[in-house]
Amino acid sequence: MKYLKIALLFLVVGMISQPSFAKVDLVTLPGRDTTQLTIYNSADLTLVRDGRALTLKEGRNQLQFSWANTLIDPTSLEMLPKTNADKIDIFDLTYPPRVKNLGVWNIKSGIQGKVPVELTYLTSGISWRAFYMGTLAPDEKTMRLKGYVRVTNNSGEDYENAQTRLIVGKVNLLDQIAQLAKREHPYGRPGAVPISGEIQASLKAKRVLMETAEAMPSVAGKIPEKKEITKEGLSEYFLYTIEGTETIPTGWSKRLPSFDVAGVPVVNLYKFEQRRYGDRPVRFLSFKNDDTHKLGESPIPGGMLKAFRIVDDTQHLSYEGQSSFKYIPVDEDVELNLGPVQNVVVEPKLMDYRTDNYTFDKKGQITGWDEIRTFRIEVKNTREVAVRLEIKRNFDTNYWDLKNSGDYGNFEKEDKDTVKYALQLPPHSNKEFDYILTTYHGHRQDNH
Amino acid sequence: MVGLTAPFMARARTTLVALPERDATVIRLDNPMATLIEEERQLTLQKGLNKIDFSWKGVSIDADSIRLQIIDHPGQVTLLNVSYPPNEAALVWEIASESDFVETVRISYLLGNIDRLITYKAVADKAETAIDFRSYLVLRNFSGENFDNAMVKLDDGEAFKQAIDHEETKRLLFLKAGNVPITKIWRWDSAQLPWDPETLNNKNVGIPVSYRIVNNKTSGLGGHALWGGKARIFQVDGHRSTIFLGEDVSGLVPVGEKMELYIGDSRDIVVTQRKMKEKQINIRRTQHKSNPRIVLYDMDEEITAKIENFKDTPAVLTMIQHIPGEWKMVNCNLEYSRKDANTLEFEIDLPARRDTGMAVVQLKMNYHRLNLRP
Numbered sequence: 001m002k003y004l005k006i007a008l009l010f011l012v013v014g015m016i017s018q019p020s021f022a023k024v025d026l027v028t029l030p031g032r033d034t035t036q037l038t039i040y041n042s043a044d045l046t047l048v049r050d051g052r053a054l055t056l057k058e059g060r061n062q063l064q065f066s067w068a069n070t071l072i073d074p075t076s077l078e079m080l081p082k083t084n085a086d087k088i089d090i091f092d093l094t095y096p097p098r099v100k101n102l103g104v105w106n107i108k109s110g111i112q113g114k115v116p117v118e119l120t121y122l123t124s125g126i127s128w129r130a131f132y133m134g135t136l137a138p139d140e141k142t143m144r145l146k147g148y149v150r151v152t153n154n155s156g157e158d159y160e161n162a163q164t165r166l167i168v169g170k171v172n173l174l175d176q177i178a179q180l181a182k183r184e185h186p187y188g189r190p191g192a193v194p195i196s197g198e199i200q201a202s203l204k205a206k207r208v209l210m211e212t213a214e215a216m217p218s219v220a221g222k223i224p225e226k227k228e229i230t231k232e233g234l235s236e237y238f239l240y241t242i243e244g245t246e247t248i249p250t251g252w253s254k255r256l257p258s259f260d261v262a263g264v265p266v267v268n269l270y271k272f273e274q275r276r277y278g279d280r281p282v283r284f285l286s287f288k289n290d291d292t293h294k295l296g297e298s299p300i301p302g303g304m305l306k307a308f309r310i311v312d313d314t315q316h317l318s319y320e321g322q323s324s325f326k327y328i329p330v331d332e333d334v335e336l337n338l339g340p341v342q343n344v345v346v347e348p349k350l351m352d353y354r355t356d357n358y359t360f361d362k363k364g365q366i367t368g369w370d371e372i373r374t375f376r377i378e379v380k381n382t383r384e385v386a387v388r389l390e391i392k393r394n395f396d397t398n399y400w401d402l403k404n405s406g407d408y409g410n411f412e413k414e415d416k417d418t419v420k421y422a423l424q425l426p427p428h429s430n431k432e433f434d435y436i437l438t439t440y441h442g443h444r445q446d447n448h
Numbered sequence: 449m450v451g452l453t454a455p456f457m458a459r460a461r462t463t464l465v466a467l468p469e470r471d472a473t474v475i476r477l478d479n480p481m482a483t484l485i486e487e488e489r490q491l492t493l494q495k496g497l498n499k500i501d502f503s504w505k506g507v508s509i510d511a512d513s514i515r516l517q518i519i520d521h522p523g524q525v526t527l528l529n530v531s532y533p534p535n536e537a538a539l540v541w542e543i544a545s546e547s548d549f550v551e552t553v554r555i556s557y558l559l560g561n562i563d564r565l566i567t568y569k570a571v572a573d574k575a576e577t578a579i580d581f582r583s584y585l586v587l588r589n590f591s592g593e594n595f596d597n598a599m600v601k602l603d604d605g606e607a608f609k610q611a612i613d614h615e616e617t618k619r620l621l622f623l624k625a626g627n628v629p630i631t632k633i634w635r636w637d638s639a640q641l642p643w644d645p646e647t648l649n650n651k652n653v654g655i656p657v658s659y660r661i662v663n664n665k666t667s668g669l670g671g672h673a674l675w676g677g678k679a680r681i682f683q684v685d686g687h688r689s690t691i692f693l694g695e696d697v698s699g700l701v702p703v704g705e706k707m708e709l710y711i712g713d714s715r716d717i718v719v720t721q722r723k724m725k726e727k728q729i730n731i732r733r734t735q736h737k738s739n740p741r742i743v744l745y746d747m748d749e750e751i752t753a754k755i756e757n758f759k760d761t762p763a764v765l766t767m768i769q770h771i772p773g774e775w776k777m778v779n780c781n782l783e784y785s786r787k788d789a790n791t792l793e794f795e796i797d798l799p800a801r802r803d804t805g806m807a808v809v810q811l812k813m814n815y816h817r818l819n820l821r822p
Binding site: 040045076092094098171233234239290329331365 | 560561562563565567569572574576586588590613614615616617618619620621647649650651652654657678680683685687689690691692693694695696697710711712713714715716718722723724725726727728731737738739740756758759760801805806
């Protein structure tokens with residue numbers, strides 16, 4: 001589908017007669033020379049840069065651009081001459097009355113002949129997302145991590161041989177591009193602005209998604225090669241540029257490999273915190289986006305990771321679970337939540353309870369006391385691999401003291417009423433430790 | 449043309465004087481609430497009483513705003529009265545003239561459904577130190593009236609000639625300034641953003657990022673106030689192209705004031721804030737022998753914040769902390785300024801990430817909230 005049309009009108013007539021305007025067709029329709037798509041994933045937004053060569057005459061030129069059946073935001077339209085910019089004056093962009101999806105640039109040219117121009121605009125309907133597949137080694141110490149991006153074009157416009165760039169980051173948007181594209185008048189109208197609420201309804205209905213690259217039209221005679229994706233930081237965003245060009249007709253999507261790293265060291269991390277996760281430990285797959293983990297080249301965009309494990313010598317797999325993945329900057333820790341487990345067990349038990357240090361007023365009423373609780377924490381790793389376990393305990397008061405004993409690993413105070421124990425558990429092992437928690441109440445809080 | 453009958457043509461009710469085509473027309477857009485039209489016409493007046501029809505069918509004119517000004521012979525030509533015919537968008541002027549004159553009059557009125565918007569486009573350089581700043585004027589005419597050759601007047605600057613038809617929208621470049629310096633601001637407010645990103649189950653906390661532009665001569669601006677409007681911000685990418693950074697809407701920015709445009713969120717700066725201590729101290733109780741009640745106490749509180757910069761460039765984080773009520777700082781390892789009684793602002797220099805890992809800055813502040821009552 002080719003909906004974007006450019007027409008160059010050598011208009012001598014002063015006025016454009018409205019009813020016939022859309023039919024003015026006497027003109028060259030220069031095709032796209034180059035197309036660049038910069039696609040965002042935090043919003044339904046794509047910046048399109050469209051290079052075309054126009055033949056201008058000296059004097060006044062009118063350039064007509066129409067975009068019926070697309071999802072272009074007409075207020076974002078811009079045109080820039082790439083050469084002779086000082087000789088070409090763009091007076092204005094007019095959205096003529098009673099004609100939809102059409103704009104006319106009024107240009108005064110000091111030169112005659114071919115002028116390359118660049119049109120830029122924002123469109124909705126093209127999106128991309130990242131997803132991942134992780135394959136753990138049998139010992140679960142390393143993982144092969146494959147990243148993919150999937151680009152989907154539902155914009156109503158075919159983009160052929162487009163340089164495709166993907167933006168990772170969260171942009172601030174005031175209006176949805178899809179809504180701006182549906183407006184009756186590009187900038188609305190003074191007074192009440194009725195905006196059609198049906199966005200993309202018709203487009204979504206006929207949405208057909210094709211899963212793999214095999215289904216895409218292929219360029220005959222070329223041996224496909226794996227494409228590189230270059231990654232670079234810009235402002236608060238990351239820009240991924242896919243090598244070469246892509247053709248993504250409307251309605252299609254395309255999956256592209258983003259990276260493939262084998263042997264990423266991972267830690268089997270289990271977390272236990274009753275207040276947050278309930279009575280079962282939750283399994284996390286932990287690694288870091290840095291050099292030592294063979295990553296760290298660029299941030300990792302958020303997405304879903306499906307984790308598998310190689311279970312035997314013939315590379316059979318088991319499915320370990322899936323986790324959504326937030327955006328991970330370079331050098332940040334990654335923790336993938338694979339859900340609660342039963343093969344690592346944490347059992348906290350209250351072993352002793354007593355009260356002490358009562359204080360009384362002159363009439364003999366109780367004004368303060370201490371409560372002393374002894375807890376035993378038993379942990380079991382029933383797995384064949386070593387794991388790391390983090391246990392958090394929350395106290396319901398800010399007035400407390402704690403004494404640890406036994407095999408409690410690394411201990412730290414997390415905040416005013418939370419502490420954390422970190423333990424390493426070898427395969428098939430048990431550990432236990434105790435803590436005595438003293439909490440202060442009433443007047444006994446005064447000095448603690 | 450749909451809805452575009454010439455509304456100011458003379459009507460044949462009292463055909464003493466025909467209202468001729470207008471000459472100079474000015475569209476005044478200086479008031480964002482209403483648009484004032486001023487048009488001049490030449491009336492051929494006869495000695496004695498003249499009646500002039502003025503009608504505006506299909507055009508939303510505020511009838512009470514219509515004024516007629518005599519330009520050439522104000523002493524000899526007098527507007528006597530104005531009458532309104534029934535059920536018509538029209539009026540009739542009765543004008544007394546002391547002689548036969550070809551008189552220039554100026555008719556002015558408030559016209560509805562015609563206005564202007566301002567939009568901005570800014571393209572930042574790769575280092576984010578300056579922007580190429582453009583402002584566009586968007587004229588929207590849905591008034592029912594065509595203007596073939598009007599002077600459009602904004603609140604300052606030169607008036608310019610412009611034709612605009614009914615239901616037409618035009619976008620014109622209106623202001624252009626290159627190399628306008630910008631300051632990039634990251635802002636973390638403890639009252640607005642979550643304290644502990646780990647508890648958010650795989651969601652990033654975005655720290656709002658803004659560009660600050662000063663409307664003054666040093667910036668290459670400062671000629672007049674910058675009107676409020678939507679701004680779209682782009683950045684050159686070093687590959688002869690740009691990326692879209694974000695958009696925001698600005699209010700009116702008078703000369704000398706700052707425009708702050710929120711472009712998007714940074715996820716490369718991570719703040720983890722925790723309250724490490726919150727204890728009652730200096731407790732004062734009633735003198736009751738039995739069950740003395742607490743009447744007054746102070747609260748000893750300690751806040752720590754770990755700020756990690758994962759960016760490979762340095763940044764200055766503006767951190768806002770709030771302490772309610774009466775308080776005194778006991779100890780704080782970073783400098784701050786008091787923005788008001790309960791708001792503290794820290795300007796925290798964050799070095800760039802190094803090969804050894806992200807850059808970390810720790811804030812630790814211990815303060816007492818004073819004289820609290822249960």
